[in-house]
Amino acid sequence: MKYKILNSGSDGNATVIEEIILIDCGVSFKKLKNYYKNIKIVLLTHIHSDHFNKVTIKRLSQERPTLRFACCNWLVQNLIDCGVPKKNIDVLKIGQKYDYSLFQIMPIKAYHDVPNCGYRIYCKDKKILYITDTAHLEGIRAKEYDLYLLEGNYEELELKKKIQSKIENNEYAYEFRVEKTHLSKEQCTNFFLENAKEDSILVYMHEHKEREVKDDRNI
Numbered sequence: 001m002k003y004k005i006l007n008s009g010s011d012g013n014a015t016v017i018e019e020i021i022l023i024d025c026g027v028s029f030k031k032l033k034n035y036y037k038n039i040k041i042v043l044l045t046h047i048h049s050d051h052f053n054k055v056t057i058k059r060l061s062q063e064r065p066t067l068r069f070a071c072c073n074w075l076v077q078n079l080i081d082c083g084v085p086k087k088n089i090d091v092l093k094i095g096q097k098y099d100y101s102l103f104q105i106m107p108i109k110a111y112h113d114v115p116n117c118g119y120r121i122y123c124k125d126k127k128i129l130y131i132t133d134t135a136h137l138e139g140i141r142a143k144e145y146d147l148y149l150l151e152g153n154y155e156e157l158e159l160k161k162k163i164q165s166k167i168e169n170n171e172y173a174y175e176f177r178v179e180k181t182h183l184s185k186e187q188c189t190n191f192f193l194e195n196a197k198e199d200s201i202l203v204y205m206h207e208h209k210e211r212e213v214k215d216d217r218n219i
Contacts, residue, residue, distance in 0.1 A: 001018070001123075001124065001126045001128075001146060001147060002017070002018050002019060003015060003016065003017050003018070003128075003147065003149070004016045004035070005149075005203070005205070006027055006031050006032070006035075007026075007027050007031060008132075008205045008206050008207070009050070009206055009207060009208070009209050010050055010206075010208070010209055011050065011209060012026040012027040012028075012031075012050050012053070013026040013027070013050055013051050013132065013205075013206065014026060014027040014031060014032065015130065015149060015205075016035050016039070017121060017123060017128060018103070018123050018124060019035065019038045019039075020038060020039060020040040020041070020102065020103070021039070021040065021041055021043060021103060021105075021121065021123070022035070022036075022039045022041070022042045022043065023043045023045075023119060023121075023130050023149075024043070024044065024045055024051045024052075024132075025042055025044065025051070025052060025053055025056055025057055025060070026048075026049060026050040026051040026052060026053050026056075027053060027056060028053070028055075028056060029055070029056045029059045029060070032056065032060070036060060036063060036064065037064075039064070039067065040067075040068065040100070040102070041067070041068045041069070041070055041090075041100065041105075042057075042060065042067065042068070042069045042070070043070050043071070043105065043119050044069065044070070044071040044075050044079070045071075045110070045116055045117055045118065045119075045132075045133070046074075046075070046110075046112060046114050046115060046116035046117070046133065047074070047075060047078055047114055047115075048114065048133070051133070052075070052078065054078075054081075054082050057069075057079065057082045057084065058082045058083045058084075061082065061083050061084045061085070061088070062083070065085075065088075066088070067088065068088055068089075068090055069084050069088055069089050069090070070089075070090040070092055070098070070105065071089070071090075071091070071092065072091070072092050072093070072094065072107055072115065072117050073091055074114075074115040076089055076091055092105075092107045092117075093107070094107050094108065094109050094117060095107075095108070095109075097120075102123070103121060103122060103123035103124075104121070104122040104123075105119055105120065105121050105122075106119065106120040107119055107120075108120060108131065108140060110131055110132075110133060110134035111134045111135045111136055112133045112134055112135070112181050113177075113180075113181050116133055116134065118130055118131025118132070118134065119131070120142070126146040126147065127142075127144070127145040127146050127147075128145060128146065128147045128148075128149065129142045129145050129147070129148050129149065129150065130149040130150075130205075131149075131150055131151065131183075132149075132150070132151035132153075132183075132205045132206040133151065133181065133182060133206065134151060134181075134182070134183050135179075135180055135181055135182065135183065136183065136187065137150075137183065137187065137191050140191075141195065142191075142195050143195050144195070144196070144197040144200070145195065145196070145197075145200060146199075146200060146201065147200070147201050147203070148191075148192050148195075148196065148200060148201065148202045148203065149203050149205050150183065150188045150191065150192065150202065150203070150204070150205060151182060151183040151188060151204075151205050151206040152183065152184070152185035152188040152189070152204030152205065152206075152207060153178060153182035153183055153184065153185075153206050153207060153208050154175075154178055154179075154182065154184055154185065154207075154208050155184065155185050155186070156179075156184045156185075156186050159175050159178060159179060159184070162175050178208065182206070182208075185204060188202075188204060189202070
C-alpha cells in the first residue's frame with residue numbers, strides 16, 4: 001500500500017494514495033509536480049483554503065482536462081468557479097459507495113464549522129480511512145482497516161495550558177476554536193485502538209503548527 005503525505009496541517013493539505021488518488025488539494029501546484037500526471041481522481045472535503053487551493057485546482061483542471069474531481073454538493077459550484085467542467089465533477093452523497101473500477105470510495109460526514117467530509121477508500125484489497133477537521137468521530141466505525149489517516153491536531157492537556165496562558169495575558173486564543181472544530185490526539189488514538197487490527201497503521205494528520213494569528217476563521 002503506497003501513500004504519500006505531501007503536506008498536512010493549517011499550511012496546506014494533500015495526500016496521494018497508490019499514486020492515483022489525491023485527497024485534498026490545499027497546496028501549491030509545485031508540490032504536485034511529481035504526481036499530477038498519474039492522478040485519476042481528486043477527492044475534496046471542504047472549502048477552507050488549506051484543503052481547497054483555488055489556483056492549484058484551476059491549474060490541475062487545465063493541465064489534465066479529463067481529470068475527475070469528486071466532492072459532496074457543497075463544493076460543486078466552487079469547482080465550477082475554478083474552471084472545472086461540470087462534466088468532470090462527480091457529486092457524492094454521504095454514506096454511498098462509488099465504484100471506479102480500480103478503487104471504491106465512500107464519503108463520511110465530518111463535524112467542522114463548514115460542511116465537510118472524510119473518505120473511506122478501498123484499493124488493492126486495502127481499506128483506508130481519511131478524515132481531518134472534525135470535532136469528533138461519533139457514530140463512525142472502521143473496523144480492521146489497513147491505514148488510518150486521522151486528525152491528531154492537538155494534545156488535550158497542552159491545549160488547556162495554552163488557553164489558560166492566553167487568557168491570563170489577555171491574548172486572542174485560536175485554541176478556543178480548536179477543540180470545537182478539530183480532533184485531539186487522544187480522540188484519534190482511542191478511535192484507532194477501538195477499530196484497528198494488529199497490523200493496522202495510524203498516521204496523525206493535520207497536527208497544529210504554532211503561529212501568530214489575530215482571528216483566523218479560515219482553518
